[in-house]
Amino acid sequence: MCENMQYTTISFKPLSTTIIQIMNLVVLVTFLLSLFLLSLSYIFKNKYSSVRVPPGSLGLPVIGQTISFLNALKADKVEEWVHKGVSKHGPIWKTNLLGYPTVVLHGPTANKFIFTFDVNVLTNTSPPSFSRIMGSKNIFELFGYDHKRVRAALLSFLKLDVLKQYVAKVDEEIKHHLQIHWHGKNEVQVQPLIKTLTFNIICSLVFGIEKGPKREKFLPLFKDMIEGLLSIPINLPFTKFSRGILARKKMEPMLIDLVHEKRVALENKKHLANHHKDLITTFLSIGDDEDSSTMMSDEEIIDNIIVVMIGGYDTTSILITFLVKLMADNKSIYSNIIQEQEEIAKSKASDEALTWEDLSKMKYTWRVASEMMRINPPTSLVFRRAMKDIEYKGFIIPKGWQVLLYSFMTHMDKDIFEDPAKFDPTRFEKHAPSPPPYTYVPFGAGPRMCPGIELAKMETLAMIHLLVRRFTWELINKDESFKRIPLPEFDHGLLARITPLK
């Protein structure tokens, strides 16, 4: 017992010393930690001044608000969806969309910020399914020098001076299309037909593939690819996504052969005598006479041929489809368009091909198309991803986050466009005040602005001219509506009853 007590007394002294030492250590560590946190907060304060992540909620992991957003998109009600967020959280807010934390922006300043910000810091984002089908070298995935190089190559074909040479070719394609798909029919589904037309125009201009079996082979594969792009990316047999991937796999060797054929022809210079220089030949010629660092690899050529097919297919065809609907619904606009087109036809022999000068006289028709794109823009969403923390209006968009810009909200802003719901082409008259910069953006703006504007304009004006002079039409279902998936798709393809003129 005594031995035990002694043991207890002896052992107690060192324990109390240890506790005191530990306490001293805790005080020291706490002090140093406070000092560290204080200096960190000082550094942070200096770095971001008073910035913070925008208000809002990220909601459920992965899903967030994706479902409500996709429903709003389908119903063409993204504007209401954005407004809801704005009234809850303020003009800049965060949510979670398509698996990414996302900052939602709108308004003229946001348009300017997103469209003109350094493309290496605020990069394009497309779902991984896009690069599986369109390829990793497609222009939407590129940034920095590669983006500039491929864009310059595209523009060297899509610029006005070059496109002017193709008006007669587009005229010929449209006449052939009307002959095959419209004449002799009582009813047509306008949207799918016009998609076929824009596909054929692209085949002719881009690939140099004339009418015939070769072109026919591309169309079903191309349709599968588009469906795959816009589907849920589940790669199981019989899903649209897997069909899209398979279509790309089948199309690739066909495109490789085509590129090879064009390369041989270019080397022999055979085709140049009496044939137009299509986009593939233009791509192959890049770097020949100038800086060889601008040359495009075969992979880049294939991926960007596919981009042009996809970029120019749905967008232009929906614009023309909306115009066909408008002319059926609005007799006064229809008769003004007819008058303009008849005036142009008067100075031409019957069936003489359209020229660039003819198209440039179609000012009223293009004003109508411009107003249509204000009210019903073919594409409606712009997504980007922040590669670094970015400061915007006192908030931080953290690195890796997505930005959703609903750029078209400015199209319906009453402070920018008076009585915005009214369809009024006079807004685009020469003497009308132009909308402030970055407020009218159907083709985007800045370094990623659509390079296909002139081609879209050429196709639209030529088609309207030839259509109104050959047919009259009425809609079978006046209230036929459309869903955005993500581009507008009419429920029944816009059914119309048609009557040939003369």
Ligand code: HEM
């Ligand atoms: C009415 C018709 C069209 C509309 C409304 C339209 C709209 C747009 C918009 C808004 C953008 C910018 C997207 C962004 O900033 O994220 C864009 C980009 C693009 N468009 Fe179009 N487009 C049309 C026709 C065409 C045509 C006919 C072609 C091809 C011949 C084309 C090829 C492209 C390409 C390649 C880009 C990407 C440009 C880049 O990233 O540098 N588009 N388009």
